[in-house]
Amino acid sequence: MDRLREEIRCLRTKLEALQPLPGSTEHTVIGLLHNLSAAVEKSPDVRLLAPQILELEHYWLHSVAWCSALSKEIEKILIVQEELSDET
Numbered sequence: 454m455d456r457l458r459e460e461i462r463c464l465r466t467k468l469e470a471l472q473p474l475p476g477s478t479e480h481t482v483i484g485l486l487h488n489l490s491a492a493v494e495k496s497p498d499v500r501l502l503a504p505q506i507l508e509l510e511h512y513w514l515h516s517v518a519w520c521s522a523l524s525k526e527i528e529k530i531l532i533v534q535e536e537l538s539d540e541t
Contacts, residue, residue, distance in 0.1 A: 499537040
């Protein structure tokens with residue numbers, strides 16, 4: 454879970470430094486990462502993060518440009534979560 458926390462924290466920090474406008478893709482992702490981060494802190498079981506992961510994944514698939522750096526960063530978080538799920 455530490456690796457997942459770190460990936461979430463790093464991406465949030467990067468996005469927050471950009472000071473994105475409300476309604477932008479980056480601003481929306483910050484909100485989704487905030488929700489995921491809060492869930493990670495409350496639960497030691499990665500399987501209980503499914504609602505937040507699904508929300509992030511859905512937004513990523515439908516609203517984030519595929520070849521963008523943001524897409525790659527979100528994908529990294531999703532891969533870490535999946536790896537953790539496979540370990541349990």
